[in-house]
Amino acid sequence: MTANVAEDMMTETDATDTPTSPAEQETLAKKMVARDVDVFYGAKQALKKITIDIFENEVLSLIGPSGCGKSTFLRCLNRMNDTIDICRVNGDITLDEQNIYDPALDVVQLRARVGMVFQKPNPFPKSIHDNIAYGPKIHGMTRHKDELDQIVQTSLEKAGLWNEVKDRLAEPGTGLSGGQQQRLCIARAIAVSPEVILMDEPCSALDPIATAIIEELIDELRQNYTIVIVTHNMQQAARVSQKTAFFHLGDMAEHGPTDEIFTNPRDNRTQGYITGRYG
Numbered sequence: 623m624t625a626n627v628a629e630d631m632m633t634e635t636d637a638t639d640t641p642t643s644p645a646e647q648e649t650l651a652k653k654m655v656a657r658d659v660d661v662f663y664g665a666k667q668a669l670k671k672i673t674i675d676i677f678e679n680e681v682l683s684l685i686g687p688s689g690c691g692k693s694t695f696l697r698c699l700n701r702m703n704d705t706i707d708i709c710r711v712n713g714d715i716t717l718d719e720q721n722i723y724d725p726a727l728d729v730v731q732l733r734a735r736v737g738m739v740f741q742k743p744n745p746f747p748k749s750i751h752d753n754i755a756y757g758p759k760i761h762g763m764t765r766h767k768d769e770l771d772q773i774v775q776t777s778l779e780k781a782g783l784w785n786e787v788k789d790r791l792a793e794p795g796t797g798l799s800g801g802q803q804q805r806l807c808i809a810r811a812i813a814v815s816p817e818v819i820l821m822d823e824p825c826s827a828l829d830p831i832a833t834a835i836i837e838e839l840i841d842e843l844r845q846n847y848t849i850v851i852v853t854h855n856m857q858q859a860a861r862v863s864q865k866t867a868f869f870h871l872g873d874m875a876e877h878g879p880t881d882e883i884f885t886n887p888r889d890n891r892t893q894g895y896i897t898g899r900y901g
């Protein structure tokens with residue numbers, strides 16, 4: 623036993639920390655695969671030979687000290703790094719066995735399939751309704767207003783926000799509380815029917831109650847989506863994810879089932895981090 627996290631994991635019986643059983647694992651499909659991914663910002667290498675399989679209907683947590691490359695890796699998965707001029711990505715990343723760095727691939731379409739939720743809730747300066755309706759509209763997903771309204775409702779329901787906002791859909795999204803805004807952003811990501819949802823420290827600006835709501839939501843969303851979440855909170859990684867990858871200075875030092883990473887890490891760097899020797 624190496625850390626409080628490990629002890630918590632042994633005592634908590636919450637459904638959200640149920641690891642994927644070996645039998646379940648055999649039936650899970652590889653949704654995304656990264657092979658030998660190197661990332662450079664100018665001459666500086668930020669990630670070295672990252673290789674990992676990301677399975678359907680699982681939550682993968684990315685953990686590790688600040689600056690180790692977690693956000694960089696997350697951004698590789700939907701080509702958000704394309705927006706950074708000096709950033710160069712080598713290696714292979716596939717989604718359903720299709721190379722996402724294929725020059726012929728439509729990046730807008732890719733980002734609809736691989737959605738993103740950021741650290742700071744960032745609603746558009748639009749109404750609650752229009753925050754959700756925006757994506758389906760620009761992707762031409764609906765022809766009628768009724769259909770669009772239905773998507774708005776379903777997305778808000780899936781994000782656990784509908785009951786709180788159903789009577790104020792015309793009010794600005796920015797008028798919601800921080801936790802509500804983050805659920806609005808999750809609903810916005812869901813509205814375009816993504817297959818993978820990337821979350822970069824989605825709870826770091828939230829209080830413990832709002833955090834608990836989002837964590838429960840992540841566990842529910844796993845039934846329909848593949849989720850990759852960056853978190854600095856190891857208890858959170860232990861609670862919400864089935865797999866964990868530990869990054870250190872641009873390397874992926876170790877990855878595997880979350881319970882093994884926290885109770886029996888093989889790499890000294892992981893052990894040092896989860897026991898709080900550095901971070």
Ligand SMILES: Nc1ncnc2c1ncn2[C@@H]1O[C@H](COP(=O)(O)OP(=O)(O)OP(=O)(O)O)[C@@H](O)[C@H]1O
Pocket residue numbers: 663668686687688689690691692693694695706708
């Ligand atoms: N736009 C950028 N331009 C240049 N260097 C960058 C850029 N973004 C990140 N880096 C560098 O790449 C490395 C990895 O950064 P990254 O943001 O991926 O780390 P992180 O693990 O997400 O850290 P944190 O926990 O602080 O968010 C760092 O050395 C960082 O300074």
Ligand SMILES: [Mg+2]
Pocket residue numbers: 692693694822852
């Ligand atoms: Mg980061």
